[in-house]
Amino acid sequence: MKKILFFTPFGGRTGSEMLIWNIFKHLNTDKFQVAVYSDKVGSLKNDLPSHIPYYTSPFNCSGISLLTKKLLTKFGYSVYEKNLIKIHEELKPDYWYLNTNLSGHFVELAEKLGVKIISHISEMPYLLYESLAEKDIKPMLKAEMTLCSSEAGRHSLEILEANNIKILYPLVDLQSIRPSESNKKIIKSKLNIPSDAYIWAMSGSLIYRKGIDYLPQIVRLMREKDKKCYFIWMGGKTGSASEYYFRKELAYYQCDNVLLTGALSEEYYDYFDLANAFLLPSHEETFGMVNVEAAYLGKPIITFNSGGVIDIMREGMGKIVESWNVEDLVNSMIDLMEGRIEINKETMRQRALDFDSSKMYLEWEKLMDTLP
Structure with missing residues (x-):
């Protein structure tokens, strides 16, 4: 032993x-x-x-x-x-x-x-x-x-x-990923999100490495292109000056469609499953377990090539944006929202099961x- x-x-x-x-x-x-x-x-x-x-x-x-x-x-x-x-x-x-x-x-x-x-x-x-x-x-x-x-x-x-x-x-x-349909309805009503809204899930601490600096830019570009969607960021507070600036920037640009949940435990997957897709704007991710969670829930993934995500992604799971250009990321998000990126939910689920x-x-x- x-x-x-x-x-x-x-x-x-x-x-x-x-x-x-x-x-x-x-x-x-x-x-x-x-x-x-x-x-x-x-x-x-x-x-x-x-x-x-x-x-x-x-x-x-x-x-x-x-x-x-x-x-x-x-x-x-x-x-x-x-x-x-x-x-x-x-x-x-x-x-x-x-x-x-x-x-x-x-x-x-x-x-x-x-x-x-x-x-x-x-x-x-x-x-x-x-x-x-x-x-x-x-x-x-x-x-x-x-x-x-x-x-x-x-x-x-x-x-x-x-x-x-x-x-x-x-x-x-993966066995712990069991969203509650009844709780999802309650949460969506509480958040006041329209029933037909396109929702992007995001996850992680509110830190620079996770790409908080990109989100205000993404929201503004979506607004300029007249694309309506919501963003739910699931992650705990850090109390840092960086997070404070991020919150002030969201307020300054009136990013009312960004919902910051704070740290979640039992309801984490209920919030996650509200989304249509998952967005990972991280600067660095050695792997990104959340991508596997997204795949298991059938949420297509749009991400920069931040490191380990390339080991996870397969054809039919979304798109990796290689350019590190925010507008390219937003255009890929819109392509997904409007059906121009082919998605295979069975591929996503089977890939998740590999982990x-x-x-x-x-x-x-x-x-x-x-x-x-």
């Missing part, structure tokens, strides 16, 4: 973290014993199978306890490191599994403890590397195995000279089996 201690930054509903949670859902407990460590206690903690321990930072506390730990650290007693060592000694793992490029700071301690690492780097350069120092990413590249999420991800890791690169496409829990979590879990297990 292999024992693996997973490290992940937030335990939240990001694609890279949902990926490993979908591994946990299918985990063969006859072959693997695992535990999870995260510096934060995110919403996914509640979805963790009960047999998998969840550990967190010793600083996730308050009052006298937090003050004591800060004082001990100040005077040279590494509370944080001692906590990790204790967790390691409890599980005695064969591997530390470092999820996302934010986990590089764990490598130094792993080397001290003599434990091997597996790196799972789901991020694309450049935007998701900007906040990292060189010293943060380089240690992760020496892992026993370096996993990525697409051919684009593999190529970037090859440039970085990562060790033993393997592609593992994200595991998408179903039960199938992709077996691919992960095969990769783990190649390690001693």
Whole structure:
């Protein structure tokens, strides 16, 4: 039996973290014993199978306890490191599994403890590397195995000279995609969207990487071309100045047909299924699990070539716009709306099933089996 201690930054509903949670859902407990460590206690903690321990930072506390730990650290007693060592000694793992490029700071301690690492780097350069120092990413590249999420991800890791690169496409829990027809009607009425309106779904945090800068331009071009449609962006607030500017720009240009839902959980697929099509204006996406969700729901996809989406798309699923020109993107959207792009919903659904979590879990297990 292999024992693996997973490290992940937030335990939240990001694609890279949902990926490993979908591994946990299918985990063969006859072959693997695992535990999870995260510096934060995110919403996914509640979805963790009960047999998998969840550990967190010793600083996730308050009052006298937090003050004591800060004082001990100040005077040279590494509370944080001692906590990790204790967790390691409890599980005695064969591997530390470092999820996302934010986990590089764990490598130094792993080397001290003599434990091997597996790196799972789901991020694309450049935007998701900007906040990292060189010293943060380089240690992760020496892992026993370096996993990525697409051919684009593999190529970037090859440039970085990562060790033993393997592609593992994200595991998408298609069985959880069950929109409620009755709830959809309630939501559409609540949003005051006309019954005959053409709706574009969009998804992700309200950040530059996801293409929030493009949306005001898209809305204005649609208006200029006298094409009526609505946009539903499903994604949580960030509180950043960038998001604040985005919201102010939407208001300035009177983009009343843009609906920002905020973070969604149970109703996510109900909102998604209201749409006629899915728009992905991201600057970078290593894969984009949401494209698989869109395909499973039968929503044609219009997207820039932001990276991993090219591994997903097939003829009959929509269009990849290569030019990075917003007007070209809008023209492709209009072509879809007016029936000039041929769509095959069975192709979309079958392609989505290629990434179903039960199938992709077996691919992960095969990769783990190649390690001693």
